[in-house]
Amino acid sequence: MTFSLILFLLTVFTGVLWVLDVFIWAPKRRAAAQDELTAFDRDNADSLRRGEQTVVATRNAIVQASTDRPKWLEYTAGFFPVIFFIFILRSFLFEPFRIPSGSMMPTLETGDMILVNKYQYGLRLPVINTKILPIGEPERGDVVVFRYPPNENIDYIKRVIGLPGDKIEYINKKLSINGKPVPIGEIGEYYDEAKMQSLEEFLEKLDKTEHHLLINPRAPSSVYPLSTHTDPKACDYVPGGLVCMVPKDKYFVMGDNRDNSEDSRYWGFVPEKNLVGRAFMVWMNVSKPSRIGFFN
Template sequence: MAGYFAIFLVLLTLASGLVWLLDALVLAPKRQQRLVLAQSSAGGDLPANVSEQLVKEPQLVETAKSIFPVIALITIFRSFIYEPFQIPSGSMMPTLLVGDFILVEKFSYDVKDPVWRKTLYSNNKPQRGDVAVFKYPEQPTVDYIKRVIGLPGDRVIYRNKQLFIEKACNGDNAASCGKLEMVALQLKNEGEFYQEQYAQRRYTEQLGTVAHDILQTPARREHTEFFFKQHGTAIDEFVVPDGHYFVLGDNRDNSRDGRFWGFVPEHNMVGKAVFIWMSFEFNEDPNSWLPGWIPTGVRFDRLGAIH
């Protein structure tokens, strides 16, 4: 949906801009010529209301000139700087909740045009621990948000709800690569969140220098039979191809992520989620007369940077 809206904004910007340009180069001079001819025919004494009518802009031109600057600024801001998104599911709990409205920094990674998504400027690469928005590989018109776990060349294992990473060997981490390391977890609490009737455990997970919270549901087994099958690896092992990334949801037992469909091509990356600018609570009681889409409160304590 976000992709279609981006195309709509670009088309509206182009259309209003072209109408403005056509008026400036063709229509406005013609209106001025009609005014000069009318003044000449009237001996230079033309009523003011008639003069105004002759040079008056058509309604379409007036509308285009009024909306073009605003639409152009919105298109530029949304396409290349920050884009707003709403969190529709609980797959990134507790980091992001349903009802959170976030800003995604578009220039964190490669800057792309909003229609064909061709790279206009190569910037930074996604980093381990980033909360990234990307085009879902199985349906590129849909935007997904997950956390970057594996970088190109990494070997990632998710076994018995524990994450292991063997970093790829390159110039940046030559000293620490080639060894499978368990990602540290520290239990914070249990029972703050539930998946169906099952209590979840909240851990702080340490991905290098990035500390963030995740949820696990001990009572739910891992559905390894549905995991993405990569040739030459174990069912719970993933070797990240060059130019791709491996992502997971922070709500580990309630997220359809890279474990089930594979890897995110670098081209699919949209940007890095950096800020929660609004967070609404919604009524979850199925017996309530209030529709579920109507906010019942604002979670001001959630506003701020995303980690």
């Protein structure tokens, strides 16, 4: 949010100077240069006819001055087209993020730099995040970036599990949606190098999306809500897990590293207005370039 505000203010500031320069200051510079050029040509007519290099060079300098911006404008208004392009790209099309933790392993790893599609869920005004053009809605299985409900200055990334109106059951590390167990198949052992521990890797199918997830068999199944839970009355915390009814215009999200993710099981639901966009690509990982590419 802070960077978005700074970029917006910088765009406005340089844009105002660019408009003033294009429509007011630049025409004045050209008019003043033309008057100077007319007087110069009159006073140096004979030298110009003889082609004296010094005089010709002076005349060329006057012509050049009519198009040159002052240095302070060159470093403000001159950067407006570039800043404006970045602002439009980042605000309405694609925004880069960096994965800071392992909560989405094995899909995303710490250090992955990802791209987020910002228009798939509708165009929003930057800074205030108000939707101005509805385009689509999240689907089960989407990996989404959103503003963390308890602290909207923080961006989180998780996978959409439950849509508005869904009944979500996560008991003894088994997921059911609307009374139907979610299909899951065991892949084998996964070694977490960062924590030096072995986890169990599975393939889960959420509607059209198949993705890998991790389970720590040694971690407890119990789940306890945080004091900052968005909708405490929408969830029942039972032995070994919880049962939730997803409220209207909200989403239930979880990390793929199920036993190492602070998500909707603990703090509640993601309001539609908090959505930033759908993550779809790792565009860089400095230590592991092989991870570059699209993901589910």
